[in-house]
Amino acid sequence: xxxxxxxxxxxxxxxxxxxxxxxxxxxxxxxxxxxxxxxxxxxxxxxxxxxxxxxxxxxxxxxxxxxxxxxxxxxxxxxxxxxxxxxxxxxxxxxxxxxxxxxxxxxxxxxxxxxxxxxxxxxxxxxxxxxxxxxxxxxxxxxxxxxxxxxxxxxxxxxxxxxxxxxxxxxxxxxxxxxxxxxxxxxxxxxxxxxxxxxxxxxxxxxxxxxxxxxxxxxxxxxxxxxxxxxxxxxxxxxxxxxxxxxxxxxxxxxxxxxxxxxxxxxxxxxxxxxxxxxxxxxxxxxxxxx
Amino acid sequence: xxxxxxxxxxxxxxxxxxxxxxxxxxxxxxxxxxxxxxxxxxxxxxxxxxxxxxxxxxxxxxxxxxxxxxxxxxxxxxxxxxxxxxxxxxxxxxxxxxxxxxxxxxxxxxxxxxxxxxxxxxxxxxxxxxxxxxxxxxxxxxxxxxxxxxxxxxxxxxxxxxxxxxxxxxxxxxxxxxxxxxxxxxxxxxxxxxxxxxxxxxxxxxxxxxxxxxxxxxxxxxxxxxxxxxxxxxxxxxxxxxxxxxxxxxxxxxxxxxxxxxxxxxxxxxxxxxxxxxxxxxxxxxxxxxxxxxxxxxxxxxxxxxxxxxxxxxxxxxxxxx
Numbered sequence: 001x002x003x004x005x006x007x008x009x010x011x012x013x014x015x016x017x018x019x020x021x022x023x024x025x026x027x028x029x030x031x032x033x034x035x036x037x038x039x040x041x042x043x044x045x046x047x048x049x050x051x052x053x054x055x056x057x058x059x060x061x062x063x064x065x066x067x068x069x070x071x072x073x074x075x076x077x078x079x080x081x082x083x084x085x086x087x088x089x090x091x092x093x094x095x096x097x098x099x100x101x102x103x104x105x106x107x108x109x110x111x112x113x114x115x116x117x118x119x120x121x122x123x124x125x126x127x128x129x130x131x132x133x134x135x136x137x138x139x140x141x142x143x144x145x146x147x148x149x150x151x152x153x154x155x156x157x158x159x160x161x162x163x164x165x166x167x168x169x170x171x172x173x174x175x176x177x178x179x180x181x182x183x184x185x186x187x188x189x190x191x192x193x194x195x196x197x198x199x200x201x202x203x204x205x206x207x208x209x210x211x212x213x214x215x216x217x218x219x220x221x222x223x224x225x226x227x228x229x230x231x232x233x234x235x236x237x238x239x240x241x242x243x244x245x246x247x248x249x250x251x252x253x254x255x256x257x258x259x260x261x262x263x264x265x266x267x268x269x270x271x272x273x274x275x276x277x278x279x280x281x282x283x284x285x286x287x288x289x290x291x
Numbered sequence: 292x293x294x295x296x297x298x299x300x301x302x303x304x305x306x307x308x309x310x311x312x313x314x315x316x317x318x319x320x321x322x323x324x325x326x327x328x329x330x331x332x333x334x335x336x337x338x339x340x341x342x343x344x345x346x347x348x349x350x351x352x353x354x355x356x357x358x359x360x361x362x363x364x365x366x367x368x369x370x371x372x373x374x375x376x377x378x379x380x381x382x383x384x385x386x387x388x389x390x391x392x393x394x395x396x397x398x399x400x401x402x403x404x405x406x407x408x409x410x411x412x413x414x415x416x417x418x419x420x421x422x423x424x425x426x427x428x429x430x431x432x433x434x435x436x437x438x439x440x441x442x443x444x445x446x447x448x449x450x451x452x453x454x455x456x457x458x459x460x461x462x463x464x465x466x467x468x469x470x471x472x473x474x475x476x477x478x479x480x481x482x483x484x485x486x487x488x489x490x491x492x493x494x495x496x497x498x499x500x501x502x503x504x505x506x507x508x509x510x511x512x513x514x515x516x517x518x519x520x521x522x523x524x525x526x527x528x529x530x531x532x533x534x535x536x537x538x539x540x541x542x543x544x545x546x547x548x549x550x551x552x553x554x555x556x557x558x559x560x561x562x563x564x565x566x567x568x569x570x571x572x573x574x575x576x577x578x579x580x581x582x583x584x585x586x587x588x589x590x591x592x593x594x595x596x597x598x599x600x601x602x603x604x605x606x607x608x609x610x611x612x613x
Contacts, residue, residue, distance in 0.1 A: 097495060126498035136489035139512050148507070149497035199497065 042069040045237050051105035060086045061262040073238045075248035078258035084241045088209050092128040093121040126153045129200035131210045135192035137184030145184045149203040170198035190221025210240040226251050249274050257282045337584025355578045366545035370579040380545050385560035386529050387548040393528040396468025401475025409483035410505045428473035436537030439466040458540025458557035467531050471524040482516020483509050515608040522601035526594040532562035561590050
């Protein structure tokens with residue numbers, strides 16, 4: 001088996017020697033499609049079927065199929081370059097912004113394929129919020145950062161109340177309530193990231209995508225963000241990419257393991273993935289034998 | 292072994308050639324500073340002789356000097372005819388008109404072009420447009436002057452119901468505006484390129500359109516660079532001479548820069564008046580001669596102040612991205 005890994009990792013000559021692996025992943029898909037019918041924890045909100053992504057001629061994702069249940073935290077883990085961020089960016093079509101990226105397959109949000117001709121990516125992103133790896137508040141006031149999405153989306157309402165709610169949900173209100181009109185850039189890194197979370201949830205999206213949201217933060221700020229994610233899942237569906245396996249184990253309900261070559265190797269309840277994975281490669285990755 | 296020791300102890304940095312090179316390069320760098328200082332000294336000395344309070348002490352006849360208050364506060368500029376009068380307000384009003392008029396042309400167009408280049412243009416388009424803009428910046432200003440005189444003014448004459456004269460401020464403002472567009476565009480575009488991509492992504496992630504991201508994220512984030520591009524371009528506009536002298540004529544009258552009708556008349560700003568003084572038949576001892584220095588110093592102070600303001604803006608309001 002150990003030999004098998006190193007071969008699978010050197011992806012380009014994968015046609016013949018990774019036969020076993022292909023079998024594995026097909027098995028895996030069957031297991032999942034069986035699971036699709038009755039997801040134990042909620043209705044499926046995002047459903048990917050055979051999603052492939054190419055950057056020019058490089059295939060970044062290979063036939064990804066998975067179903068993300070509503071009001072859950074789904075973690076995507078895997079080594080660098082395994083395509084986990086790429087997959088996340090398929091969900092809100094941020095990959096459209098990259099000139100040479102090409103996506104095929106279907107990816108349904110609440111039953112509608114977001115890659116259909118008639119889907120407007122701008123409208124899609126209004127339902128699917130995103131939090132990025134590095135905190136990226138606008139050089140505007142804290143208040144204006146939170147209201148930005150509302151203004152862009154033409155949402156009316158009591159902005160003061162929405163701002164307060166969003167900042168409370170993001171566990172930032174108590175720290176900034178007396179200085180809402182100061183620049184968001186004045187905050188610490190962890191506060192900035194919580195501001196970005198508040199900004200993403202203010203327009204009340206269905207899904208919140210988080211791309212390694214704690215990777216640029218110190219341990220204290222990281223644990224604040226982790227606590228927050230658990231709470232957010234009560235209201236939103238959270239899909240989080242992380243390279244930190246302990247983090248995935250701590251905060252997620254479901255875990256998808258991507259391995260080199262842009263393949264989804266295993267997707268199951270987090271507990272199952274970490275305690276008794278189906279695949280030897282997943283176990284090796286989780287126990288730190290590679291990656 | 293001994294040859295290695297002698298190699299290792301050779302002092303290349305102190306060899307005559309290295310020392311000579313160092314002094315040569317220093318001298319080249321120093322020349323530009325020395326010349327600049329020299330120009331300022333000449334301007335100040337000439338201007339001191341122009342004003343009565345200092346000029347008399349420098350050996351000028353009182354009749355060949357002008358009081359500072361009449362220079363700053365009066366509005367008749369007639370250096371070439373009797374009675375000679377030197378009221379700065381007339382050429383200054385034309386300079387302000389030139390600044391406002393060219394700003395109306397160049398600031399919106401230059402910014403829009405910068406937005407296009409930075410946010411919308413494909414790499415191919417950009418690689419074609421940027422050099423084209425640089426060529427626009429490289430056209431000799433006298434050519435712009437002729438362009439205004441033989442093309443823009445006749446066109447305006449047809450478009451404006453009452454017609455415009457051969458010389459008028461509006462065509463001068465238009466060509467100077469076109470002339471400074473590349474400066475606005477190139478500095479603004481640099482500032483927009485410096486806006487981190489992560490901010491654009493944040494905007495798109497919140498459901499903003501490309502136009503939204505350009506106008507509500509990129510432009511505000513680059514505002515300090517855009518503001519300094521404006522100020523630098525306008526200080527270039529008020530320093531512009533040839534195109535204005537050709538297009539706007541040689542009359543000098545006080546006009547209200549906020550009155551649009553005034554722009555259809557000829558008027559000559561500080562720079563154009565300096566040309567007239569320099570090329571006219573004036574005595575090297577008279578007030579008209581030293582008036583050139585006073586005008587030059589005035590212009591120098593104004594543009595220096597604008598450059599300082601631009602520096603202040605870009606250092607004070609520059610956003611620091613982490």
